[in-house]
Amino acid sequence: MKLRFALLAVLTWCAAPMVSADAADSRSERFALVIGNAKYPDAEAPLREPLNDARDMAAELKRDGFDVDIGENLGGDAMRRALDKFYAKLKPGSVALVFFSGYGVQSGRQSYMIPVDAQIWTEPDVRRDGFGLEAVLGELNSRGAGVKIALLDASRRNPFERRFRSFSAGLAPVIAPSGTLVMYSAALSSVVSDVGTDRSLFVGELLKEIRAAGLSAEETLNRTRVSVTRASRSEQVPWISSSLAEDFSFVPGGRPVAAATPATTPATESATVAPLLPTKPVVTPPAPVAVAETARDEGSIARALAEDPTVKSLNSKLLDNPEDAGALYRRGQVYASKGAYHLAIKDFDETIRLNPKDVEAFNNRCWARTVVNDLQAALKDCNEALRLRPNFVDALDSRGLVNLKNGQSKNAITDFDAALKINPRLTSSLYGRGLAKQRTGATAEGVLDITNAKAMDPDIVKEFAGYGVR
CATH class of the missing domain: 1.25.40.10 (Tetratricopeptide repeat domain)
Structure with a gap:
């Protein structure tokens, strides 16, 4: 058999040099990179969700005061250029957000975002063609961003899984710099079932919570986790890790209020409703060819x-x-x-x-x-x-x-x-x-x-x- 593997990554970067959320919102510049990758040649068919999700996310972030760059169906060179352009914009204390929707692969206990032209046949190919989440966060940190937020919606079964199985499917825990908030659309090493919809449950719930005024970013993501878990009847449980030391709100000028749902403790990971063993990405069995094989x-x-x-x-x-x-x-x-x-x-x-x-x-x-x-x-x-x-x-x-x-x-x-x-x-x-x-x-x-x-x-x-x- 072949190991499965499904990835979709969303990264959000935010920097806030002051103590209060109001001050952070008013004095920090906001930048976002939004990527939706749907057309992978090795897949049976283009993914239906990433482009719509990326466009919806970009529109919302623009309303929230972000300077947004959006890329669709980016190959390796195009993703590298988009990231380099994004890095160049950042200034000390700026807010940076990266959203990636597409396939993601876990290798060597790290998560990689996969461009549409990746040639993956062995595990080393993942590290060669993919873009590591930890490397991206590290670069954002080196550019001076104070708050780094990574939202990864990449927990899908992917077309590369059956080629090698020496790593775990889904996304891996992230070792991130301080001042980072990371969210995956599903639990560690788990996948999300492809229900064939035009928009993902995760992004839909995330956008609802982002629009709610008076919430800190941590509260927004925790409320999203609860909403997705309930809507999926605990089949999809997003994962959160935070080391934020300062308050930040997606909605500018909205002073955070007491959390309505349990907040994530800095430098810790949120609990999941799934069994104790690590969850694996939801993988769809290969679609049978049109004619039965005899x-x-x-x-x-x-x-x-x-x-x-x-x-x-x-x-x-x-x-x-x-x-x-x-x-x-x-x-x-x-x-x-x-x-x-x-x-x-x-x-x-x-x-x-x-x-x-x-x-x-x-x-x-x-x-x-x-x-x-x-x-x-x-x-x-x-x-x-x-x-x-x-x-x-x-x-x-x-x-x-x-x-x-x-x-x-x-x-x-x-x-x-x-x-x-x-x-x-x-x-x-x-x-x-x-x-x-x-x-x-x-x-x-x-x-x-x-x-x-x-x-x-x-x-x-x-x-x-x-x-x-x-």
Whole structure:
């Protein structure tokens, strides 16, 4: 199986050199950078929410006295230019706000905003092409901003998750300079279900609270957290961290009043309603291709996927060099992520023929063979991957699925236990272990694992059903 991963990041920067909120509002210049990224070529379809959310947020911030720059569907170079332009505006004591809506990825316990042209195939690619939240906050701090507010609405399942799973999905805790207020649209390492609406619940509730006069920024975000939690029936619980030492209000001149909801303590994180285990981003299983994949359908599936931008690019590379192992492997990943498992297996076959020690290809072929119920061959692939790389978490997770489908529940528990020891936030292993425990009669333990996994990823049940496991 593949690790999921969903990201959308919103960053708000505010600086206030005086003690009172009124003084801060009247003497601090306000700057905002708002980014909405929706058209990722690797995704099945453009995201519906980010552009509308970014435009609504920009309009509200302008009404609140911010000098706003807005960017839509920015690639890496464009995001870098937008950030550099934003940094250049800041002055000591100015207020800076950055809003990012799109895909976000957690890697190395840091959160990254992903531009639309990112080429992500391995974890190092995240750090190369993504924009780290901590780095952005650090730069804002070095420019003299007094109050840094980061609002991240990036907890979505993303098109890169099935390519590698050695990190946790969702967003990570942030180590930020003092005077920083950070909010994520969902709990740490959790995702938000894609309900196909034109605007996100998080931004809708945030805008309502921003417009309420007489609230400090912390109170505004806490009220937003409560509103989103209630509206989603605790399926989406935003996360807040604050080290603000001074009061700041989104509405200029509005002196803060007593908080109507529990406020966040500086340098602490807000509690969530979810279970104690870390929540995982809500990931949608890959949409099935138009035609069910059977041997006789492979030609029509290949033709349908030939128009996919990523597949088209890889096909071009393979036309120039049919033995490009990297392109074959990557095309196999794309095929598998889109449910074209037999096509994926063929590409992994060729990859392994060209490089018999390609541990990633063995693991991916194991997973794809498991989904199509070629379980004996899948087990051999997973065993070979683990021989080449002992304690390879992805292969342990994949072999756990093989054993689960094969009726070897105790072996499945052993594999999932080992995977979770390495990565406690691996939702697929947590959910799979819950199913295996139930099958061995440990019903209460199994229910606990399943409940925690569903809190981390509400679509995990649907995903396993797509693998033929219920």
